[in-house]
Amino acid sequence: MREKANTGQEKQAKRMTARALTLSTLRISDNVRMKIPSVDRSRVDPLTILGVVVNVNHNGLHTIGCRGDTISTKYNRKDLEHCEIVLKPTAVDSTSLPLRSIVANESLVGGQELFHCNYRRGCETNRCKCKKSSVSCNSRCHSSMPCKNKT
Known part of the structure; x- marks a missing residue:
């Protein structure tokens, strides 16, 4: 049983690394879409938010800027989806805010609470x-x- 579990884990690890290698690298000023966790949005808010890659550090973590502000959390490549919608990096301010505040600013109902x-x-x-x-x-x-x- 342990041998089967060990081989299953090895197969899963190979699939995960192969999937991670298929993701293209993101450069500064690339447009991305990312999922908004359900705890950071209300039920009527969109499921995703558009942004621009503002910075990529040496660990491969991306800083994302949205309309008006920069998200204070750094994101891994697997959390971001490259998209063709054009959002210019000049539209992004250097103010760093949490994702929940940015979603509340763009929300039609004022964020998490109605x-x-x-x-x-x-x-x-x-x-x-x-x-x-x-x-x-x-x-x-x-x-x-x-x-x-x-x-």
């Missing part, structure tokens, strides 16, 4: 968080309660 109020008095005044920020209340705010700020 915006809602929980105010239960009709939402006519600025005490309601939604009314204060000029947003209509939604079903997550106060479900079936009457509201003057719902659409």
Whole structure:
């Protein structure tokens, strides 16, 4: 049994190294797409984010810049997918932010949490968080309660 397990592990290692060798190297200013982990995005955010390779260090770790900011985490080549969409490196700022903040900046709903109020008095005044920020209340705010700020 141990011999079979050992040969199985060796086969898997050979397949993994062969797969790693098929990845082309990325150069500075290449456009890439990378998956966003589910803990860093909301349910309505896209699954991937586009970026540009800003720097490659001596260990083969890539620094990725997105629209406006640079991601503070360094990524391995296997985490990145080369794509043909053109994002110029000049559109990237030198400010380094975590991936979750960058995704929240590009999100349509404000990132990981959806915006809602929980105010239960009709939402006519600025005490309601939604009314204060000029947003209509939604079903997550106060479900079936009457509201003057719902659409």
